[in-house]
Amino acid sequence: MSKRTSLRAAVGLLTLWFVCVASSAAAMPAGMVGPWDAVQQVSESQYRTYQVTIQDMGLGLYGGPAYDQGYRNRYNTGGSATASLGFQEATLYLTDQFDAMGLDVSTQGDYANVVGELTGTETPENIFIVAGHYDHPQADFTAPGGDDNASGTAGVLEAARVLSPYRFESTIRFIAFGGEEGWMLGAKDYLSKVVQPNNENVVGMLNMDMILRPGWDSDPNAVIDLDVSTGASPACQAWASKYMIAGATYAPSLVFDSRNPQTDDWYPGDQGPFIELGYPGLMIAENNAQEIWYLGAHDYYHTAGDATDRGANDPDNGSGVVYDYPFATDVVRTTVGMIAEEARIVPEPGTSVMLLGAVAGMIALTRRRRR
Ligand SMILES: [Zn+2]
Structure with missing residues (x-):
């Protein structure tokens, strides 16, 4: 030549x-090129709609009269055979939502875990999990669990909604676990029946559990921040660091607890059984377990007051602490940004x-x- x-x-x-x-x-089309474009589609009003809808399960507002148990609650800790109508209505709702998003949907195991999968295009064997439990304890039949954990389940739905139109190199599974309040029964069931027998490579999981009511009830002046708890292993620590970097990038107004990543109480939540088996997992929550259980951080925890229209969200409730939708939306933005990066979003x-x-x-x- x-x-x-x-x-x-x-x-x-x-x-x-x-x-x-x-x-x-x-x-x-605009907004089809990277993690930031997906993050920008996270909607506070859509998140709120998901959260209220899940909180109100048990009245038949979604599923019709067949699901009206006369009060709002979603217990299923005895397994699917004894699941409340409210829980069953929530199962139906979550399944329908994932299905409408075009995800590969299944209801798995004894506790009706609802799984929506977005299969990876290049490395489908690498699996990322975005989780939140959707059951609520039987202790108080009338407890709607608006924060615990309609808030985290709504986060899973909103993350699935904005990520599902894209393609990713690796697989993303959105999971609403059942049986958490019986001590992570749904997550354990999933690990023993799906992940372990198939020797699956779960690269990391993010668990949103109570992300709507930040702030310390007994101290109205407490910093509004997000607690991230995980295991002490290098893999868990690295996974937590990525989450906090994603927060700084995609939700700069979100404040992280200065003690993060916290390793004192990483077990109580669906991340626990994952971490125990060596899979990096995070508990993403408005307070750590000690604060919620023993230090008065949540007056409405597991009570009838945990709802949008009850004490937990009443500005006159004494503490002045209420549901904080912009905060929860920032948590979802962080989750979406991190997963879009880690699962490697494929350009248009x-x-x-x-x-x-x-x-x-x-x-x-x-x-x-x-x-
Ligand atoms: Zn919970």
Whole structure:
């Protein structure tokens, strides 16, 4: 090939490449290129709709009269056979939502874990889990669990809603676990029946459990911050660090507890059985377990007052601490941003096709010049 033809070929190739990239960019809808674009679609009002809907399960507002048990509650700690109508109505709702998002949906195991999968395109064997439990204890039949854990379940739904239109190199599973209040029964069931027998590679899991009512009841002046608890292993610590970096990137207004990542009480939550088996997991919550159980951080924990229209969200409740939707939305943004990064969001389908076309064009041009 002479110098002159090779120069002409180079100009031709460059032009072709430019046209291809420019046309693919033009064809690419705005907001289809990376984690930040997914994060921007997280909606506070949509999150709130999910949270209120789940909190109100048991009245038949979604499933109809067959699910009206006369009060709001979602207990199923005795297994699916004794699951309350409220829990069953929530199972139906979650299944329908995941299905409408185009996810591969299944209801798994003895505690009706609802699983929505977005299968990876390049490395489907690498699995990321976004979780939250949707059951509530039987202790108080009239406890709606607005914060514990309609808040985290709504976070899973909103993350699934904004991530599901994209493709990812690795697999993402959105899981609403049942039986958590019976000591993580649904998560244990899932690990023993799905993850372990299939020797699955769970790269990491994020568990949102009580993300709507930050602040310390007994101290109204406490810092509004997010607690991240995890195991002491290097893998858990690295996983937690990534979450806090994602928070700083995608939800800069979100404040993290200065003690994070906390390792004192990493077990009580669906992340516990995962961490125990060596899978990196995080408890993402408005307070740590000690604060919620023993230090008065949640007056309405597991009571009839934990609802949007009850004491937990009443500005006159004495502590002044109420549901904080912007806070929960920031938590979801952080989760979405981190998962989009870790599972590796694939650029708009048109881009790779166009680039392949450009490469093919370059090869064809080069060959023609050679003859
Ligand atoms: Zn909980």
